[in-house]
Amino acid sequence: xxxxxxxxxxxxxxxxxxxxxxxxxxxxxxxxxxxxxxxxxxxxxxxxxxxxxxxxxxxxxxxxxxxxxxxxxxxxxxxxxxxxxxxxxxxxxxxxxxxxxxxxxxxxxxxxxxxxxxxxxxxxxxxxxxxxxxxxxxxxxxxxxxxxxxxxxxxxxxxxxxxxxxxxxxxxxxxxxxxxxxxxxxxxxxxxxxxxxxxxxxxxxxxxxxxxxxxxxxxxxxxxxxxxxxxxxxxxxxxxxxxxxxxxxx
Ligand code: NDP
Ligand code: 8X3
Numbered sequence: 001x002x003x004x005x006x007x008x009x010x011x012x013x014x015x016x017x018x019x020x021x022x023x024x025x026x027x028x029x030x031x032x033x034x035x036x037x038x039x040x041x042x043x044x045x046x047x048x049x050x051x052x053x054x055x056x057x058x059x060x061x062x063x064x065x066x067x068x069x070x071x072x073x074x075x076x077x078x079x080x081x082x083x084x085x086x087x088x089x090x091x092x093x094x095x096x097x098x099x100x101x102x103x104x105x106x107x108x109x110x111x112x113x114x115x116x117x118x119x120x121x122x123x124x125x126x127x128x129x130x131x132x133x134x135x136x137x138x139x140x141x142x143x144x145x146x147x148x149x150x151x152x153x154x155x156x157x158x159x160x161x162x163x164x165x166x167x168x169x170x171x172x173x174x175x176x177x178x179x180x181x182x183x184x185x186x187x188x189x190x191x192x193x194x195x196x197x198x199x200x201x202x203x204x205x206x207x208x209x210x211x212x213x214x215x216x217x218x219x220x221x222x223x224x225x226x227x228x229x230x231x232x233x234x235x236x237x238x239x240x241x242x243x244x245x246x247x248x249x250x
């Protein structure tokens with residue numbers, strides 16, 4: 001049976017790498033993001049059927065309409081990759097613009113539930129073998145300075161994923177919280193609002209995860225036998241680990 005992956009945030013990083021990975025195995029693709037030129041270019045690069053959608057996941061009506069308007073050929077979605085997301089404001093909580101907190105919540109929480117809600121009927125119809133892969137983060141599990149709302153939004157992704165599993169029991173639809181650690185994408189460029197040297201410095205002299213590493217995990221999770229559900233994957237590069245607790249001293 002033809003398999004279809006619906007990928008949000010396909011214009012960069014994990015989403016773009018996932019488009020290539022799933023295409024390599026012959027999956028048809030629904031690719032979305034706000035940057036239409038990138039989607040058009042990506043479609044050109046891929047040799048499988050691709051439907052592109054210029055879509056801001058924060059806009060619930062637009063998401064609903066885009067899903068309702070999926071061409072027949074792309075409507076029986078097998079795997080939803082809820083990947084679109086971002087971090088902003090790496091400084092401490094007291095220095096952050098409130099609008100940055102709102103943008104993270106609107107994208108990582110509201111956007112993710114908008115897409116999930118719109119696609120649930122389709123995924124349930126697909127049934128056995130269907131998957132929802134929600135991209136969380138180590139920041140949803142472990143606190144660190146400057147993570148504030150970003151980490152909290154990814155903790156939401158984790159708990160929402162577990163809770164969805166309960167409600168989807170009996171449908172055959174699998175749900176996974178895939179939570180990576182440091183990975184070199186445009187993530188830090190976005191987080192620092194375009195500071196290329198901050199991004200280069202973060203990844204310099206170590207071995208972060210690559211977008212392709214995460215795309216491989218996504219493909220593995222979505223292509224497991226139907227009776228296997230990976231609840232949560234937390235993946236760090238070998239060269240990343242935890243630090244000691246911070247102690248305030250006189
Ligand atoms: P990138 O910045 O490279 O890609 C982010 C993608 O999200 C882009 O395709 C962007 O598309 C899309 N996106 C952002 N906002 C919206 C929006 N409002 N509507 C639709 N699409 C949107 O980063 P990554 O690939 O690294 O990030 C992918 C996911 O992985 C995110 O959820 C991130 O939080 C998570 N993550 C990243 C880690 C890392 O270290 N890189 C580690 C752990 C998790 P466009 O701008 O065209 O709309
Ligand atoms: C991104 C990974 O370590 O910057 O989710 O929080 S980290």
